[in-house]
Amino acid sequence: MPSDPLARRDDAALAAEIAAIAGDYLCSLRDRQELIGKALGAAGDEGANQRIIEMLRRERPDDAILSEECADVGHRASARRVWIVDPLDGTREYGEGRDDWAVHVALALDGIAAIGAVALPSLGTVMRSDEPSPLPAAGNPLRMVVSRTRPAKEAVAVAEALGAVLVPMGSAGAKAMAVVRGQADIYLHSGGQYEWDNAAPVAVASAFGLYCARLDGSPMRYNSADPSLGDFLICRAELADLVNDAMEKTTPHS
Incomplete structure (x- = not known):
């Protein structure tokens, strides 16, 4: 049998x-x-x-x-x-x-x-996540994946500050895996998502050595009573400080 x-x-x-x-x-x-x-x-x-x-x-x-x-x-x-x-x-x-x-x-x-x-x-x-491989070289200029239908204004502003090229793409998984596969360097999301939108992408991206965190720098946490998880940054580790600095400079302060 x-x-x-x-x-x-x-x-x-x-x-x-x-x-x-x-x-x-x-x-x-x-x-x-x-x-x-x-x-x-x-x-x-x-x-x-x-x-x-x-x-x-x-x-x-x-x-x-x-x-x-x-x-x-x-x-x-x-x-x-x-x-x-x-x-x-x-x-x-x-x-x-x-x-x-x-x-x-x-x-x-x-x-x-x-x-x-x-x-x-x-x-x-x-x-x-159990089969990580070395990341390809970063793009020059940098490349940022964004929604093909409604790119977040925060991501667009950061891309402009970094001189990054926007790469419109569909699903969250496809965007995150574009960074893993070397087709992009940064995935910054500030709109509504839920845990199922990013749990597997974050698990894979983290295993490949990418930086994965909420936009305030806090860890990505799962299995919350409220499954909404609406903002995060997935990028090459060496770009995290650069992207976070650009976010700080482009975010309006009250």
């Missing part, structure tokens, strides 16, 4: 396997061309979430789960191990046939995004 491919995987391998399986499902769903636009995005969210939750319930039945697409699983508030997932980050981009969308699977341990995988299914890759 063939063994279950997910059996006996450690947490990092499990996160990567689940992200890849969900990503394969989303690609297959889109390739069938039965749905388009918002309808495709909604079906993708629901189907990917169902698969992720089922796999986590089977493989880690004692762990809690926080997902964008369903009610909490397990006693999340008191849990030390919480899986934080976004089954389809960048629903709009997915529905439009773009490649800048992602699947996020993270494990928070005592409030820290310690383990994670970010699948970029359209690119055929999974970035994972």
